[in-house]
Amino acid sequence: MKKILLLILLSSLVISCNTKPEKIESEGLSSEEKIDSTKIKTLFNSALIDGKSYEWLRDLTQNIGGRLSGSPEAAKAVLWGEKLMKEVGLDSVWLQHVMVPHWVRGEKEVATYATNSIQKKVPICALGFSVATPNSGILAEVLEVTSLAEAEALGEKMNGKIVFFNRPFDNTLINTFSAYGGCVDQRVQGAAVCGKFGAKGVIVRSMTNAVDDFPHTGTMSYGDLPQEQHIPTAAISSSAANILSEDLKENPNLKFYFKQSCETLPDAPSFNVVGEIRGTETPQNIFVVGGHLDSWDLGEGAHDDGAGVVQSLEVAYLFKKNNIKPKNTIRIVFFMNEENGTRGAKKYAELAKLNKENHIGGLESDAGGHTPRGFSIDANSVNTKLLQSWKTLLSPYGLHDLDKGGSGADISPLKEENVTLVGYRPDSQRYFDYHHTSRDTFDKVNKRELELGSASMASIVYLMDKYLYNNTLVKL
C-alpha cells in the first residue's frame, strides 16, 4: 500500500517536473544536416560543461567594472582583453589604435523640487556628451512634452524653462528594443531641439519598460547647434517622471533644480582588441564575431556588453576546444566606444577597406546575456533564405527567431550587398531593467543563459563558416 503511495507520489512528481527524454530529433534531416546537428550538440554540451564566459565576465565586471571610453577602466579592459585572447590561444592577437571621445560624469548629480511645501529628491544622471550646469545648478519652471515635435512647437515659450520629455515606452510591444527605438529620439535629440529656443535645460524620462528609481544614462547630441546653445541634459528615473508629471498638473509653476558637473575632455587614445583563428582553406575571407568592450560608467557593463564580449571570445574557445578548424578566418573583435561614438567600429571598417580585407560576414552580440531566442539577419535574399532553413537545427536550443533585421552598431559599417551579417538576439524582456544603469551588474547575468548564448553564437558561426563560399551561402 505504501509502495503504491510512493509510486503515485513519484509519478505525480514526474508529471510535475515535466521530464521528457531530451533528444535532438534527427528524423527527416539530410546526412549533412545530421553532421551539423551533432556538431551543434557538441558545441552546446561543451559550453554548458566547460564554458569560461561566466568567469571571464566576473573578472571583467568585478575587477575592472564600468569602462566608459577614455577612462582608466577602459584602458585596463583593453589589456585584459588582449591577455585573455592570447590565453585562449588565438593564432594572432593585436590592438587597433583609435582615438575616442572622453566624456566624464564628474560629481554625482543632484535634482530636487518642492511642491506643496514638500521637497522631493529626484534620481537623475547626466546624459553622455551633456555639458555641465553652472556650479550653482539650474532652477527653472518645467514644460512637459511627449515628443520632439511637441517641443519644437513650443518655440520661444521654452525660453528660460526646463523641458521635460516624458513619452514612456510602449509596453505592448513584445520586443522591448522596439519600444526603445520608439522613445530614444527624446534622449538623443531633446537638447538639440530645445537649446536653440533658449531652454535652460532638458530632462528626459529614462529609457525603460519598468517604473523604478534608477536613472538610465546614454548618449545625446547637440547636432549642429553653436556652443552657446548647448544646454545641460539629464535622465530622471521613470518613477520620478511619473510623480513629476502628476505634480506639474497640480502645480504647473513648480521649479525644478538640477546640478551636474560633467564635461567632454579632449579625445583620448584607445584600442579595439582583435584576434583571429586563421582559416584552413580561404584564410583571406574573414568572418567577424564581436561585442563592445566599453560600457557606461554607472554599472559594471555586464549585460551591455560584457556579455557580448565574453560570448564572442567563447566562440573561438569552443572552436579550439572541439577542434573545429574553420575554413574562413574567424576574427574576434572587442570593439571600443560603441556607447558614445562607435569610433572603434568605424576604425575597424576603415582599416578593413584600407588593407583590402575581404569580409564575408559577421556576428554581433550586443543585446544582453539573457536566454537565447534567435538571430536577426541582415543579408541578401539568397543568404537569408538559407540561414532561415537552419531553423530545424537551431530550434531545439530555443533559437526560433530568424527574421530579417539589423545586426549591430559595431559590425554594420561592414555592410555591403554580399556581406552576410547577423545579430544575436537573446530574450529582451529584462534588458531595459538594467540597460545603462547602476543595476547592470554581474549578478544580473545567469550562467546558463550566458553559456547558451555562447553556444548559439558558436553554432551559427560554425554553419556560416561551413556554408559560406566567398560571399555566398551554398547548400551542400
Added chain:
Amino acid sequence: MKKILLLILLSSLVISCNTKPEKIESEGLSSEEKIDSTKIKTLFNSALIDGKSYEWLRDLTQNIGGRLSGSPEAAKAVLWGEKLMKEVGLDSVWLQHVMVPHWVRGEKEVATYATNSIQKKVPICALGFSVATPNSGILAEVLEVTSLAEAEALGEKMNGKIVFFNRPFDNTLINTFSAYGGCVDQRVQGAAVCGKFGAKGVIVRSMTNAVDDFPHTGTMSYGDLPQEQHIPTAAISSSAANILSEDLKENPNLKFYFKQSCETLPDAPSFNVVGEIRGTETPQNIFVVGGHLDSWDLGEGAHDDGAGVVQSLEVAYLFKKNNIKPKNTIRIVFFMNEENGTRGAKKYAELAKLNKENHIGGLESDAGGHTPRGFSIDANSVNTKLLQSWKTLLSPYGLHDLDKGGSGADISPLKEENVTLVGYRPDSQRYFDYHHTSRDTFDKVNKRELELGSASMASIVYLMDKYLYNNTLVKL
C-alpha cells in the same frame, strides 16, 4: 556637417537598438484566424498595460510569504485567494475542504564536519516528511553514492553510516526540468532505500543546475518502511556537496554531523480555492485553469507557484476586462498541497467525479514566472494537432514550443482520453536557481515576464474555449 553626424549617430543607434516596426502578421491567415489574432493581441496589450498579477504576487509573497500546507500562512493564503477571486468578480467563488499533511521544519538545521583540523559549516535543510535527528544530532562516517542502485548495492555496509547522494544535474539538457527529472529520485527515495539497511541518515545534493550555497528542500517518502527504519534526510547545497566529495577523497573516514528537529503533525484542515466564470452556451462543460497556493517554507513561493496562482486568476481578469464571454465554464482553481501530497488535486478530481462534472480541458501554470516559451500538450492526437496548428497565432509572442508532454501535477488527475490538458511552459533556465530555496522570492520575478505569461495563458484558454465543443477541438 554636424547635422550629418547627428543623422549618422541616430542611424547607428537605430541599428544598435534593432528597432523594427512591430506588427503581428495577418498575411496568410483565414478570416477566423484574423479574428483570433486580433483577440490575442488585445489580451496581450491588456495584460501588459492593465495587468494585476504582479501586484497580487507582491501581496501574496511579501505580506503572507512561504505557505507550506497546514501552516498559518497557508490558511491566510486561502482567505487571500477567496477575497481576491471575489474582487475580480467571478460568478461564484467557493472553498473545497481538504485535509492536508502537516509537516513542520522546527529549528534551523545545523551541519558540520572537520577535515584536516578545519571545521566546515554545511548549508543544509531537512527534506519534507523527514523525521528529526535525535536532539544531540547524528555523527557518522559518510558513504558517497550517485544513484539509488549504487546505494542498494552497498547493503549492510551502510549500517551506522550517513549515505550521501551526489549525482548532479545533467547541465547539457537544455530543458532544466529534464535534468531535475533525472536526479530527483535521490531526494524522494534515498532514505527509503537506505533506512532498511540501517543507515543513520541520508544527505542529498540539492536539485539545481547551479553550484551555490543554497540548500533546496522538497518532498521525500519512506515508502513502506516500518517506522523504526525512518531515518533523517536532508539536502545540502551543491557547493557543499562538491567540497564534501573532494574532502572524502582525501579523508574517507571523516565524520559528518547534522541536526534537525522537523516533525510530521496530524493532518490539518485546508482548502482549494475555486471560482468560475459561467459559460454562455455550454456551462456544464468545465475548463480548469490553475496553479498551487501552497509553497515550501524556505522562501516566499514566488516562482513556485505564486506566479501560477496569480497568472491563473489574471486569465479570468483579462476575460472580464475585455468582455470575453466564454462558451464553456472557465474555472480558476488555487490548488492546496501540491508540494507534499497533492491532496488538493486529488480532492478536486474526486469531487468532480462525485458531482458528475464534465471537465473538457485544463491548463496549469507551475513551472515558474519566466518569459514565455509555449505549452506542453497532453491530449489525444486530433486535439494535439489542432492545438499545434495555432503556432502561427502564438509564435509572435515567443510561444514556439507546442510539444506533447505532461500538463501538471494538479490537473493531471482529471486526465481521460478526451480531456485536453496543457501545461504552461515558460523559459526554464533560471528556475532551479530558486526552486524550493530561500531565494524563491518576489524580487526574482520580472513584471513583464509574469504578465506575458498571463496573456499567453489567456490566449490559449480563449482558443481552447472557442474551438472545444464538448471534448473535441473543432476547426471552424
